[in-house]
Amino acid sequence: MRVTGNAARMANPSFNANKLKMGVFFANIGGGARPTLADDRTRLSWPSLVEIAQMADRAGIEDFIPLATWSARNRDSDFTKYSYEPWTWAAAIAQATRNICVFTTAQVPIFPPVVAAKLTATVDHISNGRFAMNAVCGHARKAPEGLVGAPELGHDEWYAYADEWVEILDRLWSEPDIFDYSGRYFDLKGAGSYPKPLQQPRPPIMNAGIGRGPALGSAPLGHDVHCRANWRRRGHQGQGRSHPGYRYRVRPRGRGVDEQLCRGASDGT
16 A cells, blocks of 8 residues: 555654664665774675665664765775665665665765755655655765865855755655746756655655754754764773764654654774
8 A cells, every 4th residue: 555645754664653763874884884894894785785674674673774975984994985875775675675764865965956856756656655865964074075076165054055955855845836946056947856755745854964063953954853973082092982972853743843862882893
């Protein structure tokens, strides 16, 4: 059975009744979420990723979230060197699972909004409304200007750019007719996107990052879910560990704001 509109959106596991939502991060990356030099580190393998996704699905985990990376961040460990592109990865994972919400990660400097709107609607239909977007402004704390020819903007300005980007997405997903748009960063003529996503008024958008962007907490970017990672270092060399604090701000429409703070530890391997 295929459901549409608000019913599809509220059927998305990201909006279920569980107070604590759980997700698998970096599942499209060889080696997982941490760089390591171990000989038996996980290698990038599609059969292995499908197995992980199906295990998470059976366990009732809500979300399956990829990293978007276009270069190698650690040449010794090959961390992020081998990765699957997150949009096509999401479409394939959606076909291999039944219930879990599958994310893409979209860097706004790379994907024009008309492209992101069409990609999102496509995967939303493939997944029968089990899709969401993690929209971020950069890559490894910087915009990838040197990789994709993105404009050179300051840190805070990228969040203003993202505000317009999300505003255009909202209109592409909701307005029945083509429209023109004139803003500070985008000037569009005859914009339109069809079909619309199954989830209305739009698929969930999350902003997961470590930057101090002004959009976090107030602007459209990530107004469904905010995930902030605040890293702290303790101890001396050889003793310290990074402890991230993740703050999730979930905003289902009409329900106000629910904040949860979770803490974890990384061993740095």
